[in-house]
Amino acid sequence: xxxxxxxIDVLNTMVDDTANSNNVEITDLLKDLQKILEExxxxxxxxxxxxxxxxxxxxxPTEFETDLFILSNNEDKNIYKLTFNLTKIxxxxxxxxxLLIKKLLEKGAIIDTGMRLEDSDLREGLPKEPLFxxxxxxxxxxxxxxxxxYHLDEKDIIPLENRVxxxxxxxxxxxxxxxxxxxxVAVVEDIPAPVKEPEVKAEPKPxxxxxxxxxxxxxxxxxxxxxxxxxxxxxxxxxxxxIHVDLLDKLMxxxxxxxxxxxxxxxxxxxxxxxxxxxxxxxxxVTSELQEAIMLTRMQPIGNxxxxxxxxxxxxxxxxxxxxxxxxxxxxxxxDKTILESLTDPLTHIIRNSCDxxxxxPDEREESGKLPVGKIxxxxxxxxxxxxxxxxxxxxxxxxxxxxxxxxxxxxxxEAELNNMGSKEINSLIMLPGFSTAExxxxxxxxxxxxxxxxxxxxKLNGSIELDSTPGRGTKIxxxxxxxxxxxxxxxxxxxxxxxxIPQVNLEELVCLYDTDVKDKIEIAGDREVFRLRDHxxxxxxxxxxxxxxxxxxxxxxxxISEKYRQxxxxxxxxxxxxxxxxxxxxxxxSQSLNFAVLRIGTFRFGLIVxxxxxxxxxxxxxxxxxxxxxxxxxxxxxxxxGKVALILDxxxxxxxxxxxxDEDTDLVNENEMVAGETNKQTILLFKNGPSEQFAAAxxxxxxxxxxxxxxxxxxxxxxxxxxxxxxxxxxxLDKVLSVxxxxxxxxxFLLLPKHIKRPFGILASKLVDIEDTSFxxxxxxxxxDGLLGTAILNEHLTLFVDIYRLIELSEPDWFEERKKVSPPxxxxxxxxxxxxxxxxxxxxxxxxxxxxYQIVTANNGQEGLDRANEYEIDLVVSDLDMPVMxxxxxxxxxxxxxxxxxxxxxxxxxxxxxxxxxKALDCGFDRYEIKMExxxxxxxxxxxxxxxxxxxEN
Numbered sequence: 001x002x003x004x005x006x007x008i009d010v011l012n013t014m015v016d017d018t019a020n021s022n023n024v025e026i027t028d029l030l031k032d033l034q035k036i037l038e039e040x041x042x043x044x045x046x047x048x049x050x051x052x053x054x055x056x057x058x059x060x061p062t063e064f065e066t067d068l069f070i071l072s073n074n075e076d077k078n079i080y081k082l083t084f085n086l087t088k089i090x091x092x093x094x095x096x097x098x099l100l101i102k103k104l105l106e107k108g109a110i111i112d113t114g115m116r117l118e119d120s121d122l123r124e125g126l127p128k129e130p131l132f133x134x135x136x137x138x139x140x141x142x143x144x145x146x147x148x149x150y151h152l153d154e155k156d157i158i159p160l161e162n163r164v165x166x167x168x169x170x171x172x173x174x175x176x177x178x179x180x181x182x183x184x185v186a187v188v189e190d191i192p193a194p195v196k197e198p199e200v201k202a203e204p205k206p207x208x209x210x211x212x213x214x215x216x217x218x219x220x221x222x223x224x225x226x227x228x229x230x231x232x233x234x235x236x237x238x239x240x241x242x243i244h245v246d247l248l249d250k251l252m253x254x255x256x257x258x259x260x261x262x263x264x265x266x267x268x269x270x271x272x273x274x275x276x277x278x279x280x281x282x283x284x285x286v287t288s289e290l291q292e293a294i295m296l297t298r299m300q301p302i303g304n305x306x307x308x309x310x311x312x313x314x315x316x317x318x319x320x321x322x323x324x325x326x327x328x329x330x331x332x333x334x335x336d337k338t339i340l341e342s343l344t345d346p347l348t349h350i351i352r353n354s355c356d357x358x359x360x361x362p363d364e365r366e367e368s369g370k371l372p373v374g375k376i377x378x379x380x381x382x383x384x385x386x387x388x389x390x391x392x393x394x395x396x397x398x399x400x401x402x403x404x405x406x407x408x409x410x411x412x413x414x415e416a417e418l419n420n421m422g423s424k425e426i427n428s429l430i431m432l433p434g435f436s437t438a439e440x441x442x443x444x445x446x447x448x449x450x451x452x453x454x455x456x457x458x459x460k461l462n463g464s465i466e467l468d469s470t471p472g473r474g475t476k477i478x479x480x481x482x483x484x485x486x487x488x489x490x491x492x493x494x495x496x497x498x499x500x501x502i503p504q505v506n507l508e509e510l511v512c513l514y515d516t517d518v519k520d521k522i523e524i525a526g527d528r529e530v531f532r533l534r535d536h537x538x539x540x541x542x543x544x545x546x547x548x549x550x551x552x553x554x555x556x557x558x559x560x561i562s563e564k565y566r567q568x569x570x571x572x573x574x575x576x577x578x579x580x581x582x583x584x585x586x587x588x589x590x591s592q593s594l595n596f597a598v599l600r601i602g603t604f605r606f607g608l609i610v611x612x613x614x615x616x617x618x619x620x621x622x623x624x625x626x627x628x629x630x631x632x633x634x635x636x637x638x639x640x641x642x643g644k645v646a647l648i649l650d651x652x653x654x655x656x657x658x659x660x661x662x663d664e665d666t667d668l669v670n671e672n673e674m675v676a677g678e679t680n681k682q683t684i685l686l687f688k689n690g691p692s693e694q695f696a697a698a699x700x701x702x703x704x705x706x707x708x709x710x711x712x713x714x715x716x717x718x719x720x721x722x723x724x725x726x727x728x729x730x731x732x733x734l735d736k737v738l739s740v741x742x743x744x745x746x747x748x749x750f751l752l753l754p755k756h757i758k759r760p761f762g763i764l765a766s767k768l769v770d771i772e773d774t775s776f777x778x779x780x781x782x783x784x785x786d787g788l789l790g791t792a793i794l795n796e797h798l799t800l801f802v803d804i805y806r807l808i809e810l811s812e813p814d815w816f817e818e819r820k821k822v823s824p825p826x827x828x829x830x831x832x833x834x835x836x837x838x839x840x841x842x843x844x845x846x847x848x849x850x851x852x853x854y855q856i857v858t859a860n861n862g863q864e865g866l867d868r869a870n871e872y873e874i875d876l877v878v879s880d881l882d883m884p885v886m887x888x889x890x891x892x893x894x895x896x897x898x899x900x901x902x903x904x905x906x907x908x909x910x911x912x913x914x915x916x917x918x919x920k921a922l923d924c925g926f927d928r929y930e931i932k933m934e935x936x937x938x939x940x941x942x943x944x945x946x947x948x949x950x951x952x953x954e955n
Contacts, residue, residue: 078159079160082146245337259618302330313376339482349453374395375394377392388479462482489617489619494610500610501638511595540608546658552657552659599651601652606660682774685770688765689741693798696792702755703753708751710747722751789801824943826946833859842860851939862879862891864885879891893925907942
């Protein structure tokens with residue numbers, strides 16, 4: 001391999017400098033390669049060196065020859081000598097020589113060719129006689145088929161007899177090497193019209209070697225690639241076209257400007273005018289689809305970058321005397337070309353660090369009880385509308401004490417500051433400028449160029465980097481990057497009269513508190529305001545306070561803010577009581593409201609209090625002004641529909657500026673999540689469509705609930721639409737796809753907008769009944785319909801649980817075709833074991849998988865899952881983690897101990913989204929870790945894993 005790589009380098013050098021390529025010294029390299037070929041592939045070389053001559057019946061050699069390798073490995077036993085009149089076929093059949101070659105290769109193999117030319121003086125012009133070419137052609141076709149397909153006369157088709165198999169069998173039977181006079185030949189049965197033959201050279205003496213007999217036909221047929229795949233490949237290549245990157249960049253800029261114009265027009269359209277409204281709806285749809293299509297032209301697989309790291313790891317490991325294996329997953333994940341190009345340098349730096357600093361020498365690893373071969377894994381995956389890149393090694397990890405000593409030595413931190421830092425914060429010090437723990441300077445490390453360069457590079461891409469390390473066990477670095485830098489969906493909020501954009505990738509939900517809830521439910525814990533949202537304690541940030549303060553918050557500042565608003569609420573309520581007493585009005589209410597957005601960074605959540613929520617909008621990201629670049633709260637700017645500028649909030653930077661620490665608050669949230677999981681409760685929304693039935697939907701699947709006027713719903717053909725925030729949204733009424741009573745029309749209705757759907761879509765509800773955290777068992781036998789998960793008795797009512805994504809698929813089947821084209825389900829039916837204790841999620845996930853044609857085997861817990869795995873042929877396992885009897889961690893550990901399941905792919909599908917749970921799941925044996933709910937991503941992952949498995953099995 002080293003020599004092959006060296007050869008590639010030499011070839012690249014020669015291609016890059018063709019003028020001096022003949023002067024490149026390659027003698028020694030050629031000798032090395034020749035030596036390898038002789039040692040590693042002697043049989044192939046012998047067959048190549050053994051010439052086969054085509055002769056006439058008298059044994060006189062013709063001008064055509066081949067070698068034993070080509071002839072013995074040819075799958076088509078019919079060999080012909082075809083004579084083509086190129087002049088005739090071009091004039092009469094409109095077939096050019098290039099087209100002729102293509103047609104021949106479609107039906108067989110060209111073994112040799114020759115031209116029939118008469119002597120002529122070219123000074124007198126081109127020859128006037130017809131131009132003939134002779135082709136030695138191997139094919140499965142008979143003579144009649146050749147005449148019909150290639151428009152040949154019978155005299156132009158001469159069958160050749162192939163006696164190689166007979167000769168080889170006889171030689172093998174005799175147990176001797178072929179004698180010189182027994183040189184294998186292919187005999188010509190007939191001689192075509194006289195052709196002027198070139199001078200015949202003396203027949204070369206065959207080498208005295210033992211010739212390997214050709215493989216039996218059965219084996220050859222097993223290796224043969226199917227014809228349809230080859231035809232498909234040809235079609236794909238011919239339907240593509242090269243476009244210059246500058247043109248794509250210009251298209252992207254124009255699409256961005258078109259989105260701005262669209263947004264401006266939406267603010268100006270006359271809602272009362274149905275013609276203007278219809279035109280704007282059409283413009284909105286076309287602009288969105290055009291923008292999406294142009295963005296796709298710039299997307300490239302991340303494998304283009306990942307593949308470059310393989311050779312780098314190989315060379316570094318050889319140079320350092322280490323043994324390192326690199327595993328890569330997620331090569332097909334696509335990124336914007338600009339981000340992909342900017343990712344190369346940071347990724348290269350991280351991989352070099354892992355090889356140099358992370359992986360130990362083989363003897364060190366063995367002394368510490370590890371395998372001598374170090375492992376580095378590189379993985380890319382989609383999560384929450386972002387690309388996640390994970391670089392993990394099983395090396396020695398980071399030494400916090402050594403990092404602290406280096407920070408003190410270089411004067412980067414004081415001893416007091418270091419003593420107040422947690423382990424993660426100490427590890428993050430390696431990203432400070434000029435920080436290095438290398439003892440000596442080399443071309444790999446210790447040059448004063450460290451992880452700070454990586455951090456700056458990732459942040460320039462609006463991404464983030466997280467580092468986690470355990471001494472003695474290894475280091476994990478996670479990069480989070482946007483899919484594109486051009487256009488992103490955002491929530492537009494207003495604070496102190498100014499508008500700000502919050503990227504929707506960080507948005508979980510919106511909450512509005514009314515009246516006394518503002519006073520009672522915003523509590524104070526320590527020095528900070530908090531809110532208890534469905535048993536999750538959220539720290540609160542007031543955006544107006546951040547905007548008014550020029551320095552980051554400390555404990556004193558947070559305490560002052562909390563006390564200020566606590567006193568403000570007390571004063572307001574006291575004034576209300578006085579006013580109520582003065583007016584002697586017992587019905588007078590304490591009226592006020594408060595809006596906040598629940599935002600998420602990884603597993604950490606907090607609430608951001610704003611004055612008003614204006615709606616959602618796709619914005620064009622513009623670079624922020626240099627004056628504001630030092631402020632951590634902003635990541636960019638955008639131009640709104642009215643021409644004014646709005647700043648884009650950096651959610652992580654805003655949280656840090658407000659003094660929030662992810663490490664401090666995550667544990668509380670995770671403990672609550674574990675409690676919720678143990679009680680098997682689900683948060684559901686109860687609603688109605690008609691007067692009779694009560695429906696339920698999982699609240700985590702709903703992005704937003706919008707109140708609309710029924711009169712605003714417009715009918716276009718057999719579909720209904722309504723404008724939401726100026727965007728034309730498809731409306732689905734449940735009685736159109738389910739056998740239920742018709743929609744109960746009132747003046748107002750509610751539109752349930754689901755998550756993880758690219759196109760605007762809403763399910764109509766006539767009435768919202770309640771939101772409940774409840775435990776229940778789904779019944780799939782009493783009443784079922786396509787689009788339902790099952791039924792349950794809630795509040796003494798039979799409740800129909802809707803499968804939101806199946807309903808969307810029933811009403812708009814084309815919307816899901818894109819995912820099936822990019823990540824198609826395997827052609828052969830695959831069997832999946834689904835282990836899930838919650839009947840709700842079991843039926844939900846089962847419905848997802850069955851919609852793609854998978855055969856599902858279900859189990860209620862890990863113990864039952866082990867039994868089912870031994871009863872059925874299983875291609876892939878999907879398991880929850882938090883289950884009774886036997887949890888998912890124990891289940892996969894027990895499953896992987898059995899020899900037949902060691903290579904079976906597995907996915908942990910769970911609501912436990914902490915890094916601790918994720919690492920534990922992967923360590924126990926799961927191949928992937930996915931969060932519940934995101935249907936299209938989940939099905940893409942399933943298809944990719946099964947296709948990868950299928951590919952490896954074939955190879």
